[in-house]
Amino acid sequence: MIITCxxxxxxxxxxxxxxxxxxxxxxxxxxxxxxxxxxxxxFGIKIHCPKLLVWATKCMKRESVSKSLADSNKIYESLIAYxxxxxxxx
Numbered sequence: 001m002i003i004t005c006x007x008x009x010x011x012x013x014x015x016x017x018x019x020x021x022x023x024x025x026x027x028x029x030x031x032x033x034x035x036x037x038x039x040x041x042x043f044g045i046k047i048h049c050p051k052l053l054v055w056a057t058k059c060m061k062r063e064s065v066s067k068s069l070a071d072s073n074k075i076y077e078s079l080i081a082y083x084x085x086x087x088x089x090x
Contacts, residue, residue, distance in 0.1 A: 003079055006088045018048050025052040 002013045046053050059065045083089035 003083055004086060004088065010088075021045065021049045021052055025049045025055075 002010060002017060005013060060069075080089060
C-alpha cells in the first residue's frame with residue numbers, strides 16, 4: 001500500500017498506481033458516469049490523469065453517487081492519522 005511506505009518505495013508504488021489510473025482513464029474515456037485531487041501521497045491526479053478527474057467530478061455531481069460516498073476530508077484526515085501512527089508521516 002502506498003500509505004504505508006515512504007522514500008523510494010513510495011515513488012515506485014506511486015508510479016505503479018498511476019499506471020492503473022491511466023488504464024482506468026483510457027477505459028472510461030468520455031463516459032458520463034469519483035475523487036478529489038490526490039494530495040495525500042504527493043502526486044496530483046489532476047496532473048497525471050486529468051480525464052479521470054473530470055469523470056470523477058461529473059460522477060460526484062450525481063446525488064446517488066455523492067450520498068453513497070464518505071466525506072473525502074474525513075477520509076484524508078483518517079489516512080494522515082494512520083500514516084502518523086505507523087511512522088511514515090511526521
